[in-house]
Amino acid sequence: MQFSQFGAAFHVVALAVTGAAAIDESWGAVNALNELQQQAMETLKVGPPSQKREPASCNPLTADRRQDWEYMSKETRKDYIRAVHCLHSLPSKSDPAWAPAARTRYDDFVAVHMNMTMTVHGSGLFLTWHRYLVWAYEQALRNECGYQGYQPYWNYFSHADNIYEYPVFDGSDTSMGGDGDFFEHDGALGGASMIKIPSGKGGGCMSTGPFANWTVNMGPVRPGMQNMSAVPDFTVYNPRCLRRDLSSYVTSKWFTTANLLNVTIGPASQTHYSYWREVQGRYPDGFLGLHTSGHYAMGGDATDLYSSIQDPAFWLHHTMFDRLYWIWQALHPEEARKTAGTLTLSNNPPTRNATVDDVLDLGILGQKRPLHEMFDTLGVTPLCYIYV
DSSP, rough: OOTTTTBBBOSSSSSSSSOOOOOEEEGGGHHHHHHHHHHHHHHHHOGGGOOOOOTOOOOTTEEEOOBGGGGGGGGHHHHHHHHHHHHHHHHSSSSSOOTTOOOOHHHHHHHHHHTTTTSSSSSSHHHHHHHHHHHHHHHHHHHHHOOOOOOOOOTTTTTTOOGSSSSSTSSSTTTSSOOOOBBOOEEEETTTTEEOOOOSSSSSSSSTTTTOOOEOOOSSSSSBBBTTTOOOOTSSSOOOOBBOOOOOHHHHSSSHHHHHHHHHHHGGGGGGGHHHHHHOBBBGBBBOOHHHHHHHOOOGGGGOOTGGGGGHHHHHHHHHHHHHHHHHHHHHHHTTTTSSSSSSGGGOOOOOOTTOOOOOOGGSSSOOOOOOGSSSSSSSSSOOOOEE
């Protein structure tokens, strides 16, 4: 495989941590990720000299522990599913004048994401704003709906050859639902409509599993899935069914060992800018990137830049995306507290470069916080979590 931004393909790369063993593509993505996870944890236990913490502060032993959905107990999965439905049943707290289409507490998260779409994607706020958003959602599940666990993640690299086998999407009573009903369509256009993705087996309403007949109230505004009607204004109340078109084509093509190693310890990992660019995708090169791949692997509503958050599996996707960011930060401490990009999507319209002091705004979902407070998941406030 070639990475056009960085030159020739690599096959054996060394971790950016002193004394770490080399990893190559022969390990396979799951084994490579396990090794990266272990190295990240070892690094966090020590911490760079500039980030020494008091013994009583948040640390890897006291932090909340986010787990892979695949290894959670069925009871914990069901508790999570129950809490998501709870948020979907509670009334909205949004000002109707600001979010007229919001009807539920879950819709509050949708409305914030949709209103801020053009500033928190493809910008210097992207990684940290979404980290803060996932944390706020986790807090709502726990504090408003009595969830006893922490936000789980979808391990992209497990069952990448067949997404239907991964427990998040297998359609069982302990899943986040399966595929949508069959709907004939022309596939999807991803990566700013530059990358053609063939249609899967679904595309229609998700009518089975724990989220059967899940109602979404906003969008879609700019769906990537073809033959899917859009609304001109995301403030319009548009109740409808949630649609999915699961894609093993996407997972097998982009959730690869090579792509994992490239962004964690390979050429794309060496600076914050190169990491930030690679995980979002290089669309003119036909490279969807890990972030966009997660959305198009789910398909349907999840392909909409604005309203993808309406699929409840969005949160497991973005938690895994944050996990990769967390691993990368641990392995690259000199680059971990930087940002890249401007304040708008692809710098359109042109804006200044983002800084670590720029404010992350979650609206009614949380306090405004400077971007730099989201760098450390073992910080004083508000984050205190690790991945296991």
